[in-house]
Amino acid sequence: MSRLESLAALLVAAAAMPLSGLQLARSSVREGWSLHYATELTAIGPRVTGSPAYQRAAEWSVGRFRAAGLTRVTLEPFSIDRGWERESARARMLAPQDRALHVAALGWTPSTPEGGFEADIVAINSFSLDVTAEKRSMQGRIVLLPDRDPPGDTDTVARTRGALSAALRAAGALAILSPDSDPDNQLSARGFGAGTVLGALPVAQVGGEDARMIRGLLARGPVRMAIELRNRITPGAATVNNVIAEILGRERPDEWVIVGAHLDSWDFGTGAQDNATGVAMVLEAARAIASLPQPPRRSVRFALWGGEEQGQIGSTAYAAAHASELDRVVATLNTDAGTGRVIGWTAPGRADVIRAVRPLTRDFLRELGAGTFDESLRYAFQSDGAPFVLAGIPTLDLNADDTKYEAIHHKAADTIDRVDAHNLAVGAATVAATAFAIADAPCRIAPRLDRHAVEQMPISGKSLYPQRVEVVKK
Numbered sequence: 001m002s003r004l005e006s007l008a009a010l011l012v013a014a015a016a017m018p019l020s021g022l023q024l025a026r027s028s029v030r031e032g033w034s035l036h037y038a039t040e041l042t043a044i045g046p047r048v049t050g051s052p053a054y055q056r057a058a059e060w061s062v063g064r065f066r067a068a069g070l071t072r073v074t075l076e077p078f079s080i081d082r083g084w085e086r087e088s089a090r091a092r093m094l095a096p097q098d099r100a101l102h103v104a105a106l107g108w109t110p111s112t113p114e115g116g117f118e119a120d121i122v123a124i125n126s127f128s129l130d131v132t133a134e135k136r137s138m139q140g141r142i143v144l145l146p147d148r149d150p151p152g153d154t155d156t157v158a159r160t161r162g163a164l165s166a167a168l169r170a171a172g173a174l175a176i177l178s179p180d181s182d183p184d185n186q187l188s189a190r191g192f193g194a195g196t197v198l199g200a201l202p203v204a205q206v207g208g209e210d211a212r213m214i215r216g217l218l219a220r221g222p223v224r225m226a227i228e229l230r231n232r233i234t235p236g237a238a239t240v241n242n243v244i245a246e247i248l249g250r251e252r253p254d255e256w257v258i259v260g261a262h263l264d265s266w267d268f269g270t271g272a273q274d275n276a277t278g279v280a281m282v283l284e285a286a287r288a289i290a291s292l293p294q295p296p297r298r299s300v301r302f303a304l305w306g307g308e309e310q311g312q313i314g315s316t317a318y319a320a321a322h323a324s325e326l327d328r329v330v331a332t333l334n335t336d337a338g339t340g341r342v343i344g345w346t347a348p349g350r351a352d353v354i355r356a357v358r359p360l361t362r363d364f365l366r367e368l369g370a371g372t373f374d375e376s377l378r379y380a381f382q383s384d385g386a387p388f389v390l391a392g393i394p395t396l397d398l399n400a401d402d403t404k405y406e407a408i409h410h411k412a413a414d415t416i417d418r419v420d421a422h423n424l425a426v427g428a429a430t431v432a433a434t435a436f437a438i439a440d441a442p443c444r445i446a447p448r449l450d451r452h453a454v455e456q457m458p459i460s461g462k463s464l465y466p467q468r469v470e471v472v473k474k
Helices: 003-016 021-031 034-044 052-067 132-138 154-170 208-218 272-290 313-321 323-328 351-368 386-390 421-440 451-455
Strands: 072-080 084-095 103-105 117-123 142-144 175-179 203-206 224-233 238-247 252-262 298-305 329-334 342-346 372-374 395-400
Touching: 021 272, 021 351, 021 421, 034 052, 034 272, 034 421, 052 072, 052 238, 052 272, 052 298, 072 313, 084 103, 084 203, 103 224, 117 208, 142 208, 154 175, 175 208, 203 208, 238 272, 238 313, 252 272, 252 313, 252 323, 252 421, 272 298, 272 421, 298 313, 298 421, 313 323, 313 386, 323 329, 329 421, 342 351, 342 421, 351 372, 351 395, 351 421, 395 421
Parallel strands: 117 142, 142 175, 175 203, 252 298, 252 329, 329 395, 342 372
Antiparallel strands: 072 238, 084 224, 103 203, 117 224, 238 298, 342 395
């Protein structure tokens, strides 16, 4: 063999060798498509679960996975109680002053009668469900809730609100005003009760400054207002699709790593950092891993979930539909952290997962500046890692600096121009390289915990809504 032939043979052999995690991370940062994906997705607009825009986003995602070279791409349907979208909201104080109020309908609450109505306002000072004694004061009025949320975790808050809505309707109330906690009459899109069950009364969130003004005026006399809330609500259950794509492993295709983010968003902005950037990281991880000379040892499933904003409904439906396969899930990676500086990974309640993953990822995470691990459960049940944590599966949540996140979270400011392109690229590279390292590791990183072990975790603050989850048969 000539020297030239030997060199050619070496080049061919090198091309056939898999890239290291460090090389993959560098390639993704340098050549990745994450900003392009996020820009395209936000151009579709806000993606409320069950809406036509959400379905367009799901179909766009299928096309993007296929364009990245993945052939195993499917839509997996599940059912929600109702589809809901807001159309318009208007409110005006009529007495003792005449002035417009900052309002928006809260998610999965009914409309007012067409044309709206006028009524006096009555304020309550607690979230007690015993409103019988105050029934006379509620009759035919709009009830202003306290400025704070009910006590308890997110799950308890949602159930308390739902029960209070029913109690107020029984007492004769016509509608509810729920003060927003943001300053300067900003409004943050959110729901009122639990999941996608339609509430008992029309509910408007009202700007915090407006709410305090109303309460002050009520201390001196009656306050009357006009309100109209118009929402589009399906007459019955609606079907929503998770998007699932897969790269088969070269040695153990029947074991896999799940890499996921939620595709849905609220609708004041275009859901850029919550969560188009997470979707972009998942798509970029799929593109980067699919472009390798050979796949990792195990399969990688990429999942874009619906219904996260209503209580992780889509990921919960997936876990239920695939319950018989969950023993084969090696790990779940979830990205839902915006584009603050990437810190590293959180492995909720699993020090053993951190011990196993740290050496697999040390080189590239150090270079990316994302090498910090923690096992906090603080946010474990506020995104789509939740059903997998509860199923005992090793779970990693991407962790980013969130000091500026609340300024845009669920607000009109959540648009593509607020996305940090560099941090997005680093996050996408972190997700891609970590997923590859875990899928390509010689052994599983950690066992699946049994039910008893999961119950020993301090998960009393979980925010998974108790709800009916129905998988739609294809």
